[in-house]
Amino acid sequence: MLEIRGLEAGVKGKTILKGIDLVVNAGEVHAIMGPNGSGKSTLAQVIAGREQFVVSAGSVKYDGRDLLELAPDERACAGIFMAFQYPVEIPGVSNSYFLRSALNAQRRARGEQELDAFEFLAFIQDRMALLNLQDELLNRPVNDGFSGGEKKRNEIFQMAVLEPRLAVLDETDSGLDIDALRVVASGINSLRRDDNATIVVTHYQRLLNYVVPDFVHILVDGRIVRSGDRQLALDLEEQGYDRIAARAA
Amino acid sequence: MDWEALLASAEGPPGLATLRRAAGARFLERGLPSPRDEAWRYTDTRFLAQQELQLVRPVIEIDAPDGVHVRPLEEALDAAEPFLAAEAERELPFRLLNTALLRDGLLVEVEDGTTPEKALQLTITTTHGLAVPRLLVAVGENARLTLVERYRAGSGVCLPVTQLSVGRGSRVEHLRIHYGSSDVHIGCVEVQQQRDSFVASHLLTFGGRLVRNDLSFHLLGSGAEVQLNGLYLADGKQHVDNHTTVEHAVPHCDSRETYRGILGGKASAVFNGRVHVHPDAQRTDAQQSNQNLLLTDDAIIHTKPELEIYADDVKCTHGATIGQLDREALFYLQSRGLAHDEARRMLVDSFAAEIVRRIGDEPLRNELTEAVVARLPGMLAEAA
Numbered sequence: 001m002l003e004i005r006g007l008e009a010g011v012k013g014k015t016i017l018k019g020i021d022l023v024v025n026a027g028e029v030h031a032i033m034g035p036n037g038s039g040k041s042t043l044a045q046v047i048a049g050r051e052q053f054v055v056s057a058g059s060v061k062y063d064g065r066d067l068l069e070l071a072p073d074e075r076a077c078a079g080i081f082m083a084f085q086y087p088v089e090i091p092g093v094s095n096s097y098f099l100r101s102a103l104n105a106q107r108r109a110r111g112e113q114e115l116d117a118f119e120f121l122a123f124i125q126d127r128m129a130l131l132n133l134q135d136e137l138l139n140r141p142v143n144d145g146f147s148g149g150e151k152k153r154n155e156i157f158q159m160a161v162l163e164p165r166l167a168v169l170d171e172t173d174s175g176l177d178i179d180a181l182r183v184v185a186s187g188i189n190s191l192r193r194d195d196n197a198t199i200v201v202t203h204y205q206r207l208l209n210y211v212v213p214d215f216v217h218i219l220v221d222g223r224i225v226r227s228g229d230r231q232l233a234l235d236l237e238e239q240g241y242d243r244i245a246a247r248a249a
Numbered sequence: 250m251d252w253e254a255l256l257a258s259a260e261g262p263p264g265l266a267t268l269r270r271a272a273g274a275r276f277l278e279r280g281l282p283s284p285r286d287e288a289w290r291y292t293d294t295r296f297l298a299q300q301e302l303q304l305v306r307p308v309i310e311i312d313a314p315d316g317v318h319v320r321p322l323e324e325a326l327d328a329a330e331p332f333l334a335a336e337a338e339r340e341l342p343f344r345l346l347n348t349a350l351l352r353d354g355l356l357v358e359v360e361d362g363t364t365p366e367k368a369l370q371l372t373i374t375t376t377h378g379l380a381v382p383r384l385l386v387a388v389g390e391n392a393r394l395t396l397v398e399r400y401r402a403g404s405g406v407c408l409p410v411t412q413l414s415v416g417r418g419s420r421v422e423h424l425r426i427h428y429g430s431s432d433v434h435i436g437c438v439e440v441q442q443q444r445d446s447f448v449a450s451h452l453l454t455f456g457g458r459l460v461r462n463d464l465s466f467h468l469l470g471s472g473a474e475v476q477l478n479g480l481y482l483a484d485g486k487q488h489v490d491n492h493t494t495v496e497h498a499v500p501h502c503d504s505r506e507t508y509r510g511i512l513g514g515k516a517s518a519v520f521n522g523r524v525h526v527h528p529d530a531q532r533t534d535a536q537q538s539n540q541n542l543l544l545t546d547d548a549i550i551h552t553k554p555e556l557e558i559y560a561d562d563v564k565c566t567h568g569a570t571i572g573q574l575d576r577e578a579l580f581y582l583q584s585r586g587l588a589h590d591e592a593r594r595m596l597v598d599s600f601a602a603e604i605v606r607r608i609g610d611e612p613l614r615n616e617l618t619e620a621v622v623a624r625l626p627g628m629l630a631e632a633a
């Protein structure tokens with residue numbers, strides 16, 4: 001589904017990603033872990049199409065297509081979704097209006113009928129329940145004044161509504177309390193299907209107890225230094241990045 | 250343009266002849282404002298002198314609810330007297346010109362304790378020529394009024410003056426909407442507020458070759474409160490200038506001013522917000538904010554707060570911002586599937602909606618929401 005080869009990317013002449021290889025197949029969950037500043041969010045944003053990051057080498061293929069050719073909205077319509085590490089506050093745009101517009105844009109792109117306000121409300125009911133999202137958050141401006149945890153829940157709620165094929169979740173577990181973590185994790189799990197895939201970026205093994213990964217990758221200084229199964233995350237928790245990275249070198 | 254000939258040929262109610270002559274003499278003496286005049290530094294009206302303007306009578310549609318009395322000025326000269334007494338001594342040249350040519354005036358009265366169910370709506374259309382509508386509005390005590398002035402324009406020059414007096418304990422929502430594109434619109438609004446009155450003023454302008462509004466609010470009785478909301482959209486080579494003044498003359502009054510502008514093309518705009526707190530006006534609470542969204546590198550905004558505070562126990566805040574569309578927000582919207590254009594439109598629309606949503610009257614709010622939606626695609630396409 002996603003095939004990244006020799007990817008180098010950076011910003012303003014600074015190289016952040018220094019040759020990433022990563023293959024994600026349908027039905028898989030990949031975890032990416034790594035120290036602060038190692039390039040995890042950069043990778044997520046390059047996949048989502050943030051133009052500020054310039055790709056200087058390598059390729060990213062999505063279902064065989066050149067992903068880097070596509071605008072961010074085209075990627076979204078093709079089924080890519082990134083949950084932001086720092087969801088953006090957009091005062092003045094109501095959460096529900098925004099999400100309905102986004103869903104309809106994607107439905108249009110797929111040649112499906114758009115949903116009116118009424119149909120949309122019916123459509124999102126069970127997804128709101130799934131994430132324990134209050135009506136009130138739906139009517140507020142996008143992320144505006146949301147608590148850290150509410151923002152993260154809102155991201156996964158959007159994912160539940162948009163039903164992406166490839167979801168990249170950038171530290172969606174950070175800042176969640178234990179209960180919220182369970183809610184969000186069960187949200188993620190209930191959206192798992194054979195034909196979609198998830199990349200979770202996280203610092204904590206804790207999330208991986210709920211969302212069990214098929215593969216774990218360790219990203220250090222713009223490179224994947226080790227890949228393994230979920231045991232790698234447990235080892236990492238015990239030994240820290242220094243020793244894991246050193247063992248790779 | 251031969252102003253003298255224009256003034257000499259203009260007709261009007263005989264009862265106003267003296268006033269008109271006096272105002273005319275003063276206008277001729279002072280002439281059109283010069284850019285050396287600080288208040289007109291960025292707004293050059295001298296091109297008007299090069300035109301041959303014919304005086305025309307604007308078409309005024311009136312939709313008055315029960316409880317609101319509307320009379321032509323010439324049939325209401327006694328009631329108009331308090332509004333007009335000092336008009337020949339005004340400073341603003343175009344207000345003097347309006348007085349000097351005064352003919353198409355309306356006097357609106359809302360008696361004490363009256364609460365009309367619907368808005369008083371005036372739609373004033375000037376397709377060409379020079380029009381000088383005048384509106385005098387007297388709202389009694391403990392009354393309510395929603396007043397809409399809706400200006401539609403072709404390519405004419407419209408110099409509308411509105412004077413509004415709001416009695417003790419009354420509440421007024423005033424909308425001045427200007428749907429223009431290639432016209433000249435130089436308007437003036439003066440509001441006098443008595444004790445415990447509340448006025449929400451909404452000024453919404455959608456463009457014009459040259460638009461200038463001078464609004465002044467005189468808080469004359471304690472407990473008076475005014476909200477000044479403004480939205481100005483301009484693109485192409487349009488120019489919009491809003492000068493507002495709040496006179497805090499007595500203690501314990503509040504003013505809240507929020508003006509927002511969206512500028513595309515090579516448009517230019519001016520915001521000048523004067524707040525004058527008189528020595529006696531302790532416990533004044535005055536807030537002012539002016540925010541501008543520039544859609545192109547060529548658009549220009551001159552924004553200036555002008556605070557004159559002569560009392561010591563007061564709260565006055567002001568802030569101005571000039572910015573472009575938030576890239577982070579744009580990316581966020583796009584990353585969910587909204588095309589670049591749609592994402593931009595959504596952000597610009599929400600910026601404007603912050604002002605429009607303050608309109609209390611729902612049908613009017615909807616009208617303005619739609620007007621913004623209709624105006625934006627052109628502005629955004631030009632800026633793309």
Ligand SMILES: Nc1ncnc2c1ncn2[C@@H]1O[C@H](COP(=O)(O)OP(=O)(O)OP(=O)(O)O)[C@@H](O)[C@H]1O
Nearest residue numbers: 011014016034035036037038039040041042043085
């Ligand atoms: N716009 C930018 N301008 C300059 N440097 C940037 C920019 N964006 C990211 N960087 C730098 O690139 C590096 C990688 O950042 P990135 O956000 O990808 O790290 P991360 O692995 O997600 O870290 P964290 O765990 O703290 O979220 C950091 O050193 C960061 O400062």
Ligand SMILES: [Mg+2]
Nearest residue numbers: 040041042085
């Ligand atoms: Mg990060």
